[in-house]
Amino acid sequence: MAKIIYTYTDEAPMLATHSFLPIIQAFASAADVEVDTRDISLAGRIVAAFADRLPADQQEADALAELGELAKSPEANIIKLPNISASVPQLKAAIAELRSQGIDLPAYPDEVVTDEDRDVRARYDAVKGSAVNPVLREGNSDRRAPRSVKEYARKHPHSMGAWAADSKTAVATMGEHDFRSNERSVTIAADDTLTIRHIAADGTETVLRDGLQVLAGEIVDATFLSAKALDAFLAAQVQRARDEHVLFSVHLKATMMKVSDPIIFGHVVRAFLPAVFERYGAQLSAAGLTGENGLAAILSGLSELDEATAAGVKQAIEDGLEQGPRLAMVNSDRGITNLHVPSDVIVDASMPAMIRQSGHMWGPDGEEADTLAVIPDSSYAGIYQAVIEDCQANGAFDPTTMGSVPNVGLMAQKAEEYGSHDKTFTIAADGRVEVVDASGAVLLSHEVEAGDIWRACQTKDVPVRDWVKLAVTRARASETPAVFWLDADRAHDAELIKKVQDELPKHDTEGLDIQILSPVEATKLSIRRIREGLDTISVTGNVLRDYNTDLFPILELGTSAKMLSVVPLLNGGGLFETGAGGSAPKHVQQLVEENHLRWDSLGEFMALAESFRHLSTATGNARAGVLAETLDAATGTFLDENRSPSRKVGEIDNRGSHFWLARYWAEELAAQTEDAALAEAFAPVAQALVAQTATIEQELVDAQGGPVDLGGYYRVDTDLADAAMRPSASLNAIVAQLRG
Structure with missing residues (x-):
């Protein structure tokens, strides 16, 4: 029997799985397709990391490692739901x-002193950040808005805030002494083993990383961000926000760039509250409260200090927040600032949301205001400034007419910056890396100072060439211009451009419009075409893949969760991703308080259809192809009939949306003519779902309104979650009957 692996993850997507997976398994069984699960949740990965130290009844297999191997095989068919990219505070909470x-x-050991500390810290560090994604992504990314989603967005446009021509909103970025400006890059001539070493000013040599295997044709980059320049830049931006009477905000990626960006976040906290650290820096540092885990960690850690010092720190923080520029808020009602938790404000989600909202963020007074968005490294900051300037000149985009910017992203085999975690270091002393x-030949070298953040990353040759091929394939299939977002003045991009120019002639590009432009120029071209109702494929590296597949969908569709995300794996398998999960924590909070889950599973619907389609092609299972086509049709009806979850208690929520999808899907299967036996099998299912619609809807609504006990947040009690997410006895009985 053919098999699909449906990943069990975290937060709202995980809860939705408790409702939707039984429906998937019932429908798939009719086509002899098994849908199995693997637990790659944060909790599951933590437990797996310590399996050898736990009693047998608490041990769990390393599902992520298993799927990582599967992803390299032609048989792979994996549906990957959003998971927590854990910051240290989230990790500790789990x-x-x-x-x-x-x-x-x-x-979790904050200080590493013993070998035991070192072992425990290494295990936990392997779980932090975006540990899941590089393991599974043995292919490049093809993300786009399906036609049904685009048509729905035009018929039912989401709200877009008006832009004022005199808006003071802007992006601030370093532009010098940062990762972009200091980058050096080399393409490796032959298979080799590299070493990264630090040579201090006094001649002391320290090996930072050895045994680094590289392949012929691989691009290796090295760069650093100057701590001294960063501090000067941040101090200037705090003053600028004060002078211009705008909100101060910082936008980083502390979950994916899990070494460098928390360090930068700490610099921002210290720059915003200089008096706190001038007076209490030594005591805070001794307690591990440096700001890297945010203001919330400092405030919760004050119990580690003596009473007088704790009171002084708390008062100094309050004074600093009062006297500094107004700080952008994550939740003004609860006093949660932009600097409270590094994983609360993630650049690829927060910047599009700000742009969609008139260039505003929320201030301490609960009102919207113009904002200075601080993105220290200048590698990609310019794309957001270009969009802001366009909105200031031309007003908000119009979802009813705007074009689309699908993406072909280079991400296979840990390509680019997201593969730099194990090669990122805070420099201990002045010297050279x-x-x-x-x-022993030196390939790359930098003069550095104590406190600088140095990193190296790799991009293998095979993924780059596959990326170029995928771009050409997508451009031809959609008859859409494609633009490689590559900056000839940036060292890494210059090496990539050589490969792109070498690879493109190997493919049929006759009649295709394919260009290479810097990210800023590519942004300007794309948004000009968007306003003309035209589509433009963005062909980008790994970080811009993340940024663009949030930026444009959030402006165009209102959310990035409605994008179709297909990863054709290098060895022939398929990985199907279901969208973003950035709002998932708020969804869980509402479920726990009101038994209403507003998570939209549209991404799961689209990924599942592509998974069935791939399985049909790969295995010759014609019925899987019928499931794919009918599911696509059902999703179109689902959108046309507006069966997506509401935000309000007493109205349709995630569970109700699953019922309607099941009903429409069963009706499509019963009506299709490609497989008579399948139509016959689903006819009574469709009839039952139609006949019991009112009863099922009432059962689902009646379940709402009160609190829900899930037995946990990071690891829920399975029985409690099943009971909460499957409250309709009538629907459950029909699904059970289908499964036999």
Whole structure:
């Protein structure tokens, strides 16, 4: 029997799985397709990391490692739902919850002193950030808005805030002494083993990383961000926000760039509250409260200080927030600022939301205001400034007429910056960092100072060439111009451009419009065409893949969760991603308080259809193809009939949307003529769902309104979650009957 792996993840997508997966399994069984699960949730990965130290009844297999191997095989068919990209505060919260549930896990060691500390920290660090994505992404990314989604967005446009011509909103970025300006890059001539070493000013040599395997044709980059320049830049931006009477905000990617960006975040906290750290810096540092985990961690950690110092720090923070520029808020009602938690404000989601909202963020007074958006590294900051300037000149975009910017993204085999975590270091002393090959020859070198953030990253040759091929394939299939977003003045991009120019002639590009432009110029071209109702494929590296597939969908569709995300794996398998999960925590909070889950599973519907389609092609299972086509048709009806979840209690929520999708899907299967036996099997299912619609809807609405106990946040009690997410006995009985 053919198999699809449906990943079990975190937060709202995980809860939705408890409702939707039984429906998927029932429908798939009719086509002899098994839908199995693998737990790659944050909690599951933590427990798996310590399996050898836990009693047998608490051990879990390393599902992520298993799927990582599967992703390299032609048989792979994986549906990947959004998972938590854990910051340290989230990781600690998950550990605490698991320990409270009786799992004998060690505490996260803030300080590494012993070998035991080192081992525990290494295991936890392997779970932090975006650990899931590089393992599974053995292919490049093809993300686009399906036609049904685009048509729905035009018929039912989301709200867009008006832009004022005199808006003071702007992006501030370093432009010098940062990762972009200091980058150096080399293409490796032959397979080799590299070493990264630091040579201090006094001649002391320290190996930062050895045994780094590289392949012929691989691009290796090295760069650093000057701590001294960063601090000067941040101090200037705090003053600028004060002078211009705008909100101050910082936008980083502390989840994906899990080493560098938390460090930068700490610099921002210290720059915004200089008096706090001038007076209490030594005591805070001794307690591990440097700002890297945000203001919330400092405030919650004050119990580690003596009473007088704790009171002084708290008062100094309050004074600093009062005297500084107004700080953008995550939740003004609860006093949660832009600087509270590094994972609360993620650049690829927060910047599009700000642009969609008239260039505003929320201030401490609960009102919207113009904002200075601080993005320290200048590698990609310019794309947001270009969009802001366009909106200031031309007003908000119009979702009823605007074009689209689908994306072909280079991400296979940990390509580019997102693969830099194990090669990112805070420099301990003034000196020089070198990347040397096995012969001792220096390939890349930087003069650095203590506190600088240095990193290296790799991009293998095979993924780059596959990326170019995918771009050409997508451009021809959609008859759409494609633009490689590459900056000839940036070292890494210059090496990529050589490969693109070498690879393009190997493909049939006759009649295609394919260009190479810098990210800023590519942005300007794309948004000009958007306003003309035209589509433009953005062909980007790994980070811009993330940024663009939030920026344009959020402006165009109101959310990035409605994008179709297909990853054709290098060895022939398929990975199907279901959209973003940035709002998932708020959704869980509402469910727990009101038993209403507003998570929209549209991404799951679209990914599932593509998964069935791939399985049909790969295995010759014609019925899987019928499931794919009928599911697509059902999704179109679902959108036309507006069966997406509401935000309000007492109206349709995630569970109700699953019912309607099941009903429309069953009706499509019963009506299709390609497989008579399948139509016959689903006719009574469709009839039952139609006949019991009113009853099912009432059961689903009646379940709402009160609090829900899930038994946990990071690890829920399965029985409690099933009960909460499957409250309709009538629907459950029909699904059970279909499965036999």
